[in-house]
Amino acid sequence: MGSLLNFIFTCKPFGDLEVAAMEEEREDDCAIQHHSSSNSMAPALIALHPHAHCVVVAVGAGLRIFDLKNNIPITTKDDIKHIGHGGVIRALKFEKEGKFLATAGDDKKVKFWNTRSFQCIKTIHSSKKVSAITFSHCSQYLMFADKFGVVYVVAIKITEEGDENINPEPVQLFGHCCSIITGLECSPEMKFVISSDRDFKIRVSDFPKEPTLGAHEIHTFCLGHTNFVSCVAFLGKDEGKALLVSGGGDSTIRLWDYQTGNLHDTFVITMLTEQSGSCEESNGTKSTASVVGMAVAPSGSVLAALSERLEGVLLLRCDFLAKKLIFMQKLLFEEHTCPTSLQFDQAGNIWVVAGAAATIDLGDHVLTPEEITMAETKAQAFSLAAFARVIIVRSTVAISPTDHLHARVDGSHYASIQDKDVPGGERLLSTLQGSQADLTIAMCAAEAAKLSMKNLLSKRQFSFEQRELRKCKRSDRILKGSKHNSLQPETL
Incomplete structure (x- = not known):
């Protein structure tokens, strides 16, 4: 049975089934575009150097980088036409020691940047748009x-x-198996690769000694989410004692033993996100407040989470003895801001970004070199014009790595700091936020980006009649039916 499961979940679709899957994806994309006009927005992302050398904000196809040590902006140098990415950046991550920054996105390119000079040292081409990236802990x-x-x-x-x-x-x-992968992480002990997807699954795969030969062994699954899984992360720094945490479109943050697949705790965020307005969809049904981002503090015990309906940050603490998630604080920002990404720095401060940039739909047809150049130039222009709001949240109480043993909550631990007190001051903010000063633009763009991502990841629900109609239109069934009819006479 195990070998059968491994075969099902590792091999790629082929033949008529692949055609059917691709057509279904195209139908889903058409439905998304019809459902939401915000389809053309992409959320801003943020990443901090592991040793606090710099901070990077990705807005659309552009990278905005600020040197925290020398208090100056950094300009990237690309290896191809000096233009950077030609499409929206969907993922960015520093290597463990900060030697490289990897970026990837809708232009089907993965770029390696040397963080000493931010020169692009390698561009790798993917056959599809990239949705998630991660480095192994050995950095190899x-x-x-x-x-x-x-x-x-x-x-x-x-x-x-x-x-x-x-x-x-x-x-x-x-x-x-044809499901959008939303999260990708390596376990601290480097034994497993964790991958989450749009179809509610978290897969734990054995990390092989020779990864270039493939990872064919599925260790276990973490099953329990009732909607798409949006992000995964690890809590705990001790090797072999870490726990997996995940957030999803079902308004829950879940705590797992990733080695056994057991669910330890489920934290529902619905009641904490109601301040941001109505939870009604256009069809009158009750909707869920999706978890759209998570970050773990350097201590390994504090978790910060973003929700699509919360104009702030949720802070939880993990009690490793009881294996529970304990609510700490709901921090609301004074200004009307919809955060899209966040990360902790070495000192335990939380860097939050809100904003988005317009995307360019290149379609499926083959582009000429001139069309590609025009599209890349346009994507860069969109990113330059986009505004992103950066907010820093500082810990007001020192939290030691052993505090999680008591899981005690003594009131508010975090508070956002004024722009004048931000490290790097106005120079940093102008570099990362862009030239525009209208916060309403960033807020509206962030809301549109979140709705766009939710529509992309949410699985559509069909009635019985709709399911039967879709079955009739499946390419593999039509093809088989035509072959059958051509070989055999019609019978009553």
Whole structure:
């Protein structure tokens, strides 16, 4: 039975089934575009260097980087036409020691940036749009996932002289059977790769000794979410004692033993997000407040989470003894802001970004080199014009790494700081936020981006009649039916 499951979840679709799956994805995309006019917005992302050397904000196809040590903005240098990404950046991540920054997105490119000069040292091409990336803890491999559900691995070798040797050809690691992969992480002990998807699943795969040969063993699944899984992360710093935490479109944050697949705790955020207005959909049904982002503090015990309906941050603490998530604080921002991404720095402060940029739909037709250049230039222009709001939340109470043993809540631990007190001051904010000063633009863009991502990840629900009609239109059934009719006479 185990080998059958491994075969089902690792092999790629083929033949008529692949055509059917692709057509269904196109139907879903059409429905999304029809359902929401915010389809053309992409959320802003933020990442901090592991040693606090710099902070990076991605808005649309553009990267905005500020050197925290020298208090100056940084300009990237690309290896291809000096233009950077030609489409929206959907994922960015620093390597564990901060030697590289990896970025990827809708232009089907994964770029490696040397963080000493922010020169792009390698561009890797993907066959599909990239939705998630992560580095292994040994920093020898980069893994990225595409919207068709395939995870690839790229080998990285550092020579004795310090030069980087990155394999330009990615190798397939495993697949999720045509489901958009939303999260990708390596376990602290480097034994497993955690991947989450749009179809409510969290898969725990054995990380092989030779990843370039593929990861064919499924260790377990963490099943319990009733809607898409939007993000995953690890709580705890002790090797072998870490717990997995996940957030999803079902308004829950869940705590898992990822080695056994057991669910320890479920924290429902619905009551905490009602301040942001109505929870009614256009059809009158009750909707859920999706978890759209998470970050873990350096201590490994505090979790910060974003919800699509919360103009602020939720803070939880993990009690590792009781294996429970304990509510700490709901921090609301004074200004009307819809955060889209967040991350902790070394000091335990939370960096939050809100904003979005317009995207360009290139369609499925083959573009000429001139059309590609025009599209890339337009994407960069959209990113330059976009405004992103950056807010820093500072811890007001010192939290030691052992505080999680008591899981005690003594009131508010975090508060947002004034712009004048931000490290780097006005220079940092102008670099990361952009030239526009209208906060309403960033707020509206962030709301549109969140709705767009939710529509993309939510699985559509069909009535019995709709399901039967879709079955009749499936390409594999039509093809088989035509072959059958051509070989055999019609019978009553």
